[in-house]
Amino acid sequence: MKFFVDTADIDAIRELHELGMIDGVTTNPSLIMKSGRDIKEVTKEICDLVDGPVSAETVALDSEGMIAEGRELAKIADNITIKVPLTWDGLKACKVLTDEGRMVNVTLCFSANQALLAAKAGATFISPFIGRLDDLNLDGLDLISDIRQIYDNYGFETNILAASIRSANHMSDCAKIGADVATAPPAVIHAMANHVLTDKGLDAFLSDWKKTGQKIL
Numbered sequence: 001m002k003f004f005v006d007t008a009d010i011d012a013i014r015e016l017h018e019l020g021m022i023d024g025v026t027t028n029p030s031l032i033m034k035s036g037r038d039i040k041e042v043t044k045e046i047c048d049l050v051d052g053p054v055s056a057e058t059v060a061l062d063s064e065g066m067i068a069e070g071r072e073l074a075k076i077a078d079n080i081t082i083k084v085p086l087t088w089d090g091l092k093a094c095k096v097l098t099d100e101g102r103m104v105n106v107t108l109c110f111s112a113n114q115a116l117l118a119a120k121a122g123a124t125f126i127s128p129f130i131g132r133l134d135d136l137n138l139d140g141l142d143l144i145s146d147i148r149q150i151y152d153n154y155g156f157e158t159n160i161l162a163a164s165i166r167s168a169n170h171m172s173d174c175a176k177i178g179a180d181v182a183t184a185p186p187a188v189i190h191a192m193a194n195h196v197l198t199d200k201g202l203d204a205f206l207s208d209w210k211k212t213g214q215k216i217l
Helices: 010-018 029-035 039-049 063-074 088-099 112-120 130-134 140-154 168-177 186-191 196-212
Strands: 002-006 024-026 054-057 080-085 103-109 125-128 159-162 181-184
Touching: 002 010, 002 186, 010 039, 010 186, 024 181, 029 039, 039 054, 054 103, 063 080, 063 088, 080 088, 088 103, 088 112, 103 112, 112 125, 112 140, 125 140, 130 140, 130 168, 140 159, 140 168, 168 181, 168 186, 181 186
Parallel strands: 002 024, 002 181, 024 054, 054 080, 080 103, 103 125, 125 159, 159 181
Antiparallel strands: none
């Protein structure tokens, strides 16, 4: 499973990229607002840093506006993925932009039917939102599983990009189900390295080492 990081924080992206931990980046209007920077400027910097897909989101609600904004965003760099919402107009925009040879990420997916439509429209990525379904006492992971089954049944090439990731467990669960990609905030990716038994074992080793009175350097 590929890892995308869900942020517009250049320092966080750089750290994960240098460790080889990420294969791409996703952004959205909320993350751009949080960065406090111009969308084109920060997106260009991200694209220069990361070789993989970088999702930049349109904000128009009509298909014509999405297409125009998508074409403008695509000028930023060759690895731009145009992000459109899973609405009927979004599907129209997806079809046009995909036919032009552009990568398209259809976002805000909350049902298997929506994912099926996105695949039919030629989406490069479909972004089902796990955490937001969990917030409604629905199991977001069930949606990932349903989409995986449907896409495998019919050979759809659209990549399942699990989004709205809230925990390290979400990441491993998505990997077990077979999501192609998971995008998560930097803190969640960092949390994947944590385990109480690792900390406990390290404390024990260091305690015993201190008793030896030795030094390595």
